Amino acid sequence: VDLSVSVLGHTFANPLMNAAGVCCSTTEELDSLLASASGTLITKSCTAQQRDGNPAPRFKPLPLGSINSMGLPNEGYEYYAEYVSHRAKGGAAAKPIFFSISGMTMQDSADMAAKLAAHPQGANVLLELNLSCPNVPGKPQIGYDMQDMRRYLEAVTAVYPRPFGVKLPPYFDMAHFDQAAEVLNAFPSVAFLTCINSVGNGLVIDDTCDTVAIKPKNGFGGIGGEYVLPTALANVNAFRTRCPEKVIIGCGGVLCGRDAYQHLLAGASLVQVGTQLWKEGPDAFRRIRDELQAHLARKGYGADRDAIGKLKVIE
Numbered sequence: 001v002d003l004s005v006s007v008l009g010h011t012f013a014n015p016l017m018n019a020a021g022v023c024c025s026t027t028e029e030l031d032s033l034l035a036s037a038s039g040t041l042i043t044k045s046c047t048a049q050q051r052d053g054n055p056a057p058r059f060k061p062l063p064l065g066s067i068n069s070m071g072l073p074n075e076g077y078e079y080y081a082e083y084v085s086h087r088a089k090g091g092a093a094a095k096p097i098f099f100s101i102s103g104m105t106m107q108d109s110a111d112m113a114a115k116l117a118a119h120p121q122g123a124n125v126l127l128e129l130n131l132s133c134p135n136v137p138g139k140p141q142i143g144y145d146m147q148d149m150r151r152y153l154e155a156v157t158a159v160y161p162r163p164f165g166v167k168l169p170p171y172f173d174m175a176h177f178d179q180a181a182e183v184l185n186a187f188p189s190v191a192f193l194t195c196i197n198s199v200g201n202g203l204v205i206d207d208t209c210d211t212v213a214i215k216p217k218n219g220f221g222g223i224g225g226e227y228v229l230p231t232a233l234a235n236v237n238a239f240r241t242r243c244p245e246k247v248i249i250g251c252g253g254v255l256c257g258r259d260a261y262q263h264l265l266a267g268a269s270l271v272q273v274g275t276q277l278w279k280e281g282p283d284a285f286r287r288i289r290d291e292l293q294a295h296l297a298r299k300g301y302g303a304d305r306d307a308i309g310k311l312k313v314i315e
């Protein structure tokens with residue numbers, strides 16, 4: 001089965017990649033993804049300056065997933081811009097690189113986007129703007145404030161002339177799917193949507209010691225893993241139907257080939273792996289790729305692209 005996917009001006013050997021934040025903060029981590037069976041990779045969401053992030057414990061793996069409140073630890077914009085430079089200089093871009101930006105302010109994000117636009121390898125990079133980035137205290141994250149999301153996209157499109165994408169938080173209400181799609185459809189240069197970021201502000205309790213699992217935010221953190229697959233599939237499909245000209249990248253709850261296949265059916269062209277990558281390491285990509293290949297073959301597909309968006313409803 002041909003697993004290659006050609007979208008966003010690039011051809012990927014298969015639809016699999018990491019979710020921003022997992023196994024992608026340092027050169028060695030990024031190189032381990034380059035060397036893996038993934039179709040491509042994305043860098044840790046960066047801020048203008050290096051950040052230590054929140055105090056540990058800030059991440060916990062769980063039987064059914066994970067919880068995290070990392071606090072945007074990253075090496076800073078220049079580090080990842082440098083990584084793209086030296087890597088892209090390594091000859092043909094065997095894997096186009098996704099570059100995640102999550103400024104602490106809208107201005108920071110716009111400034112980084114402008115720098116990325118001017119980057120010598122800018123054409124070999126796909127910007128994924130993280131809309132779960134922090135807003136002013138007392139306001140919800142950017143992705144949950146439609147006016148702020150519009151302002152953010154106006155600021156970035158004003159300085160970033162290439163097609164780019166956004167990482168969206170999960171939505172849970174049909175009116176919110178409609179409102180968010182209306183904002184996103186007002187920006188044709190937003191060429192892809194990555195659904196979803198972690199399900200925000202879950203609380204995991206260790207009842208052997210009656211204590212929360214992670215230190216930051218009194219234990220509140222983003223949930224990933226098996227817990228979130230139905231929510232991720234719903235967001236992929238909701239935006240696939242509401243934004244037909246945009247490419248959808250699925251993220252959330254992918255542990256095996258069949259989960260990836262479900263994301264394709266729901267409308268995803270590429271599929272990101274987060275929690276399971278953290279647990280298993282980059283070898284997860286070869287396993288999931290082979291499982292996807294076998295599943296598509298069993299179902300008689302010639303290519304995985306034939307499965308994209310083919311979800312059937314019950315008439």
Ligand SMILES: CC(C)(C)CCc1c(C(=O)O)[nH]c(=O)[nH]c1=O
Nearest residue numbers: 069070071072132133134198222
């Ligand atoms: C949650 C923020 C710190 C505002 C953004 C970075 C981020 C983090 C993080 O760095 O804590 N974790 C996630 O699961 N998703 C994210 O988008």
